[in-house]
Amino acid sequence: MSKLAIDFADIAAAHTRIAAAIHRTPVLHSRTADQQTGAQLFFKCENFQRMGAFKMRGAFNALSQFTPAQKAAGVVTFSSGNHAQAIALSAQELGMQAVIVMPEDAPAIKVAATRGYGAEVVLYDRYTQDRDAIGRQLAEERGLTLIPPYDHPHVMAGQGTVAKELIEEVGELDLLLVCLGGGGLLSGCAVASRHLSPGTRIIGVEPEAGNDGQQSLRAGQIIRIDTPQTIADGAQTQALGQHTFPVIREYVDDIVTVSDPALASAMQFFASRMKMVVEPTGCLAAAAALSGQLDIQDKRVGIVISGGNVDMRRFAELVAPLA
Numbered sequence: 001m002s003k004l005a006i007d008f009a010d011i012a013a014a015h016t017r018i019a020a021a022i023h024r025t026p027v028l029h030s031r032t033a034d035q036q037t038g039a040q041l042f043f044k045c046e047n048f049q050r051m052g053a054f055k056m057r058g059a060f061n062a063l064s065q066f067t068p069a070q071k072a073a074g075v076v077t078f079s080s081g082n083h084a085q086a087i088a089l090s091a092q093e094l095g096m097q098a099v100i101v102m103p104e105d106a107p108a109i110k111v112a113a114t115r116g117y118g119a120e121v122v123l124y125d126r127y128t129q130d131r132d133a134i135g136r137q138l139a140e141e142r143g144l145t146l147i148p149p150y151d152h153p154h155v156m157a158g159q160g161t162v163a164k165e166l167i168e169e170v171g172e173l174d175l176l177l178v179c180l181g182g183g184g185l186l187s188g189c190a191v192a193s194r195h196l197s198p199g200t201r202i203i204g205v206e207p208e209a210g211n212d213g214q215q216s217l218r219a220g221q222i223i224r225i226d227t228p229q230t231i232a233d234g235a236q237t238q239a240l241g242q243h244t245f246p247v248i249r250e251y252v253d254d255i256v257t258v259s260d261p262a263l264a265s266a267m268q269f270f271a272s273r274m275k276m277v278v279e280p281t282g283c284l285a286a287a288a289a290l291s292g293q294l295d296i297q298d299k300r301v302g303i304v305i306s307g308g309n310v311d312m313r314r315f316a317e318l319v320a321p322l323a
């Protein structure tokens with residue numbers, strides 16, 4: 001077997017590197033959720049992370065390992081979501097230039113937020129232009145280093161610090177539920193969990209409409225799908241990565257899916273019972289536990305809430321739908 005992209009030592013080193021730049025997010029409990037499921041649920045709340053999602057961990061870990069020459073030139077990435085803002089904020093804190101390639105029709109508020117962190121935004125037409133090609137061209141022309149949203153060992157190691165913190169705080173778990181898009185968070189958390197709590201069953205959760213991860217795990221090879229239509233916009237990826245898939249294949253026990261209505265009802269639960277704003281993608285793992293599809297009776301279950309960035313109008317529509 002070829003060597004995996006990361007091991008636990010990489011995650012421990014990442015944690016030391018990023019500790020001062022990130023929040024150690026709280027682990028919250030809900031008696032209502034425990035009663036409803038018959039389990040003991042530990043919610044690791046990355047919706048309270050800096051810039052609103054775990055992406056800050058991987059981005060800061062990657063950028064803080066740039067050589068002086070890389071740092072002088074800067075970083076480039078393509079994303080319209082949380083990774084863009086994480087790269088922009090990390091670059092600003094580390095004193096380097098960031099160039100973010102975003103679709104022309106990205107929400108104005110996201111473009112503004114990214115510029116607000118001091119990044120240069122390069123817009124492209126998502127129907128006629130290839131963002132990877134634009135990113136690579138910018139990297140080449142301007143000597144920028146490309147940091148992709150999930151398929152990079154430094155990004156994966158940073159994301160793994162989420163599960164490291166969770167298990168260090170609450171002890172060994174029976175089950176760990178983690179959402180996935182490209183699998184950066186899941187692969188990192190799986191490595192941390194296998195090391196710190198070897199008996200834990202690790203389960204990935206993705207949207208029903210975009211179950212490429214589940215298909216890939218079952219097929220034993222990366223399966224690519226069309227961009228899925230789901231309210232979980234952070235998990236609209238088409239395929240797992242060359243680095244993330246082998247780790248997931250090695251350590252993840254299963255991947256399950258949840259429907260958009262189940263995500264909306266988890267958002268309602270978090271808002272009404274726990275007074276938290278969680279974005280649709282951030283609800284994936286919790287929705288799997290709350291929907292009753294898993295056998296979690298009497299188990300200690302870790303649940304990663306991955307982020308809380310959602311437009312307020314959209315949030316209102318989802319938590320209190322008009323009849």
Ligand SMILES: *Cc1c(COP(=O)(O)O)cnc(C)c1O
Pocket residue numbers: 053054055081082083149150159179180181182183184185186234235237279281282306307308
């Ligand atoms: C990026 C993101 C995900 C998916 O993470 P991957 O590492 O691509 O699997 C899940 N939730 C939120 C909030 C995200 O920003």
